[in-house]
Amino acid sequence: MHDTLKISFAPLSATASGLVVCLVGEDVALSSETAALLAPAKDLFERAAAEDGFKGKSGSFLDIIAPEKVAASRLIAAGIGKPSDWKELDVIKLGGAICARLPEASTEATVILATAAGPLDAGQAADLALGLRLRFYSFDRYKTKKKDGEAGAKKRVITLLVADEKAARKAYKAREAIADGVDLARDLVNEPPNVLYPTEFAKRAGDLSRLGVDIEVLNEKDMKKLGMGALLAVGQGSVRDSHVVVMRWDGGKDGEAPVCLVGKGVCFDSGGISLKPGEGMQDMKGDMGGAAAVVGAMHALAARKARVNVVGLIGLVENMPDGNAYRPGDILTSMSGQTIEMINTDAEGRLVLADVLWYAKDRFKPKVMVNLATLTGAIMVALGQENAGLFSNDDAVAKGLTDAGLVTGEKVWRMPLSTEYDKLMDSQFADMKNTGGRYGGAITAAQFLKRFVGDTPWAHLDVAGTAMNSNKGDLNRSWGAGWGVRLLDRFVADGYER
Numbered sequence: 199m200h201d202t203l204k205i206s207f208a209p210l211s212a213t214a215s216g217l218v219v220c221l222v223g224e225d226v227a228l229s230s231e232t233a234a235l236l237a238p239a240k241d242l243f244e245r246a247a248a249e250d251g252f253k254g255k256s257g258s259f260l261d262i263i264a265p266e267k268v269a270a271s272r273l274i275a276a277g278i279g280k281p282s283d284w285k286e287l288d289v290i291k292l293g294g295a296i297c298a299r300l301p302e303a304s305t306e307a308t309v310i311l312a313t314a315a316g317p318l319d320a321g322q323a324a325d326l327a328l329g330l331r332l333r334f335y336s337f338d339r340y341k342t343k344k345k346d347g348e349a350g351a352k353k354r355v356i357t358l359l360v361a362d363e364k365a366a367r368k369a370y371k372a373r374e375a376i377a378d379g380v381d382l383a384r385d386l387v388n389e390p391p392n393v394l395y396p397t398e399f400a401k402r403a404g405d406l407s408r409l410g411v412d413i414e415v416l417n418e419k420d421m422k423k424l425g426m427g428a429l430l431a432v433g434q435g436s437v438r439d440s441h442v443v444v445m446r447w448d449g450g451k452d453g454e455a456p457v458c459l460v461g462k463g464v465c466f467d468s469g470g471i472s473l474k475p476g477e478g479m480q481d482m483k484g485d486m487g488g489a490a491a492v493v494g495a496m497h498a499l500a501a502r503k504a505r506v507n508v509v510g511l512i513g514l515v516e517n518m519p520d521g522n523a524y525r526p527g528d529i530l531t532s533m534s535g536q537t538i539e540m541i542n543t544d545a546e547g548r549l550v551l552a553d554v555l556w557y558a559k560d561r562f563k564p565k566v567m568v569n570l571a572t573l574t575g576a577i578m579v580a581l582g583q584e585n586a587g588l589f590s591n592d593d594a595v596a597k598g599l600t601d602a603g604l605v606t607g608e609k610v611w612r613m614p615l616s617t618e619y620d621k622l623m624d625s626q627f628a629d630m631k632n633t634g635g636r637y638g639g640a641i642t643a644a645q646f647l648k649r650f651v652g653d654t655p656w657a658h659l660d661v662a663g664t665a666m667n668s669n670k671g672d673l674n675r676s677w678g679a680g681w682g683v684r685l686l687d688r689f690v691a692d693g694y695e696r
């Protein structure tokens with residue numbers, strides 16, 4: 199079962215029938231179009247609004263079933279407050295809130311009259327549609343039983359009535375690419391670890407070739423040749439093969455240095471020999487949330503034909519205890535040549551990233567490199583689940599990500615990096631240990647990664663608190679949040695596209 203939502207656009211002059219949503223401003227301010235729609239039921243609307251105390255405040259709704267004299271089976275008035283104050287994210291969230299109000303049992307054709315004070319512009323109409331899409335997603339692939347009264351997979355069609363349907367359709371195209379990228383990332387995070395192991399993940403990332411993304415999948419033999427001793431050690435206890443997938447989108451100038459996006463893809467993190475406690479371990483199927491965001495972002499960029507060169511790289515492994523697993527005490531040689539003493543096999547993400555970051559820097563000489571990783575529980579202690587941790591060696595990159603976070607609502611909060619933390623990783627036997635102790639755990643992890651990026655302008659996003667099992671809001675009800683796709687898309691669009 200998989201519900202689908204189709205969005206279409208029609209002119210304001212089209213008849214609004216079926217389930218009709220209109221936008222009502224503060225103090226029950228109506229656009230002329232909404233006033234005209236409601237005119238035959240003016241009395242009913244006014245009485246219902248008074249009865250319910252509905253005044254058009256943002257976030258409030260008024261629901262009128264089977265209104266007489268109107269060609270609608272149901273009227274939903276969505277309060278929008280003061281549209282003159284709207285920011286992009288407000289409109290997207292409004293779309294999410296409207297989607298949430300559509301009666302679950304019904305799949306009736308739905309029409310949204312996209313006028314606030316006046317008609318929404320094309321970008322706003324498209325943003326509203328994006329919000330609908332983001333909120334609509336659910337992951338029911340493994341539910342074989344329908345809920346009461348449900349007729350199997352739902353197909354919903356929502357039509358937005360807009361001033362310029364052609365312009366709105368065009369503006370929506372880019373948003374649709376982004377929404378599809380987010381849905382893809384959510385699917386990947388939600389999939390169970392028996393289905394989505396590294397090879398299967400690589401195969402799904404490989405589907406991006408349909409969009410013109412160039413795909414290379416490295417196998418263990420390739421990685422051995424490259425000397426990726428850190429990444430390979432993490433995967434050596436698993437019966438599943440490890441992979442690195444390289445995804446190239448060349449939408450920019452020939453030969454221009456790319457943006458590199460790097461993701462931690464631990465398809466299941468048991469902790470390895472340093473086994474995690476049993477409680478909650480099932481959540482560690484989502485330890486590939488960073489890689490999922492990178493794949494989702496590559497989808498978005500390619501599907502909207504972004505004019506930029508981007509390379510996505512993901513390190514895919516499974517961290518398992520086994521007779522062949524890596525041990526505390528083991529000393530690994532990373533691709534960079536630096537040696538690492540294992541203290542805890544559950545600090546595996548940084549080992550995977552150490553080799554993929556080094557490889558990305560070495561091979562692609564990126565102008566900027568951003569990695570996403572569900573790296574530490576410590577970042578959740580520091581920031582909770584509303585912000586991802588941002589660590590960067592470059593103020594401009596940090597600002598670009600912070601700004602993109604505020605526009606998209608995928609917020610990041612900058613955390614410190616500095617050499618004083620390095621001594622916590624000093625090892626008696628090797629160049630470094632793979633953990634830095636309990637205090638500042640998210641920072642020492644970031645400080646570890648920094649050793650593998652050279653002088654490249656770089657940022658690390660610790661998404662352990664945001665990629666999965668995070669706070670459900672207007673724009674997401676799913677366990678796998680798809681967090682980071684919209685952030686990366688916007689970061690690239692605003693900072694690097696020509």
Ligand code: BES
Pocket residue numbers: 467485542544545546547572573574575576633634639662663
């Ligand atoms: N994947 C975990 C981090 C994590 C924890 C992500 C909870 C999402 C939710 C990571 O591999 C890990 O185990 N980190 C350890 C590091 C420690 C051993 C230094 C941690 O955070 O406890």
Ligand code: MN
Pocket residue numbers: 467469543544545546547
């Ligand atoms: Mn771990």
Ligand code: ZN
Pocket residue numbers: 464467485544546547572573
């Ligand atoms: Zn992990």
